[in-house]
Amino acid sequence: MIACENCRTPISPEQINRNEYTPCGYCGTLLQTHVFPAANKQVSDEQKQPEIIVTDEAGCFYHPTKKAVAPCSSCGRFLCALCDIEMDGKHICFSCMESGAENNELDQLENHRFLADGLALRISFLPVLLPMFIWFTCITAPISIFYVVRYWNRTNSITPRSRWRFVAAFMFSGLQLLGWAALILMAVFK
């Protein structure tokens, strides 16, 4: 059952789906709780105990004695109710889901991304923020520009994201390199 986030006292049914904050019966913390029909959803009998083949019906590839309910959208193997995974309207099997996750082919299973623009921006700005590390800019500026050029055409986040970080990193690193070039020229011509 759902409970108060502070004291773990179960929330009474009168407090649920009320669109207002009501105090917890034990600790008085104000709560607003919305519960949806998914909380009542029972595991279907079919999923608990897939139907056993009686006649010459198709059987599950993984459980030959169980009745098949759908073919896998990826490999075409027949699946019983237990093996059938519904994802984005498609039916897939465990092994296709696993290989899809390993090969980064299933968008729905992607849970991590590297952000090259974020790294380029931080590499470019951090040494300048700490004056004692300002000399590192002769190394970090080219690395930052490398990341901008290398990953410019690649999408970073799965959410919409503009390229302003790439532009800022490129411009700031470019300025740092120009500064270094000016310093070297001054030293040479002196």
Place this chain on the structure above:
Amino acid sequence: MEGSNPDYVKFPARHWKLFGTDRVWFAPDHLLLVVSNFGISEDYKRFYFKDIQAVNVMKTVAAKAKAIVGSVLLLLWAILAALLFSFSDMSVGGTILLVLIGAGLAAYVISRFVRGPSCRCVVYSSVQRQVLSPVKSIKTADRFLEKLVPQIEAVQGKPDISLMDQGENHIQAPEPALASHVAEKPLKQISDKWHWILYLGLLLLSALVVATMLMRSPVISLAETFIYAAVFIINIVAVVKQTGSTLPTSLKSAGFVSLVLMILTVFLGYVNMVYFMFQTPDEMAKIANNTWEMVKYFAQLDVFEYPFLLWVNVFLAASCAVVGIWGVIGLWRKEE
């Protein structure tokens, strides 16, 4: 896989972290929590509307505590600024720095009041319980629920009110479901005697600081030192005991704030000592090895002649009084 999903709609709330922010996005069929790792990578958690079992929003005292701490700091800054302008000739640079700090503190306090009360928003599905860190104020939570609830109801349908009217727990869900989240972490019942001693000790300490300032008595100063040490130890015990307990959040917050205050005043004490070592090196050298002499020396100082010492004392007295009153009222309300 490499592309971004243009269907994601940003929800206007974020949780600021060091070099990154967490955000919530809405897709046509799910909610996406994006957790930033220093801004150089992101972790994603998806909550499909068909799977969300419940959303729980709890009002917290974090915003109130921050507003109180900010207001006290602003008040102390104002006292310090008034003292510095009265007793010493401020340089232009010093004046600008003082004004900038004051403006920053004032902006922080105003923003705290504008944002309103804080909250914690938790989403439950059959396999996980997730705190949505970007949804942290009541105003944001109201906007969030306004957007989320209709989308879930469009997929799952309206909740069956008749099940609730039966008086039975209509959210009794099959395994693994809501029950498992609750069973994960049982909270312990604790006696609140340590907290009573702590908050009364803070009030006593506040009174002793004021008495030392006004009466300049070494005995009171020594008593203040002992009470300070005792309160510090009790505070540590109280914070350890309150962890994972059923104590109200406001009291837990007061315990943490007073511990931070204790640590901060130890640091200020050292700064004060260093200041006097530079100001009066000969006298400090004479008394450095004799604690009683040191207590007597500091007790007999006229704090009104030393703005920093005055500021430290006012800060300690005011903040101990504020946290002490906060704690006592909290305990009183809990008893009721």
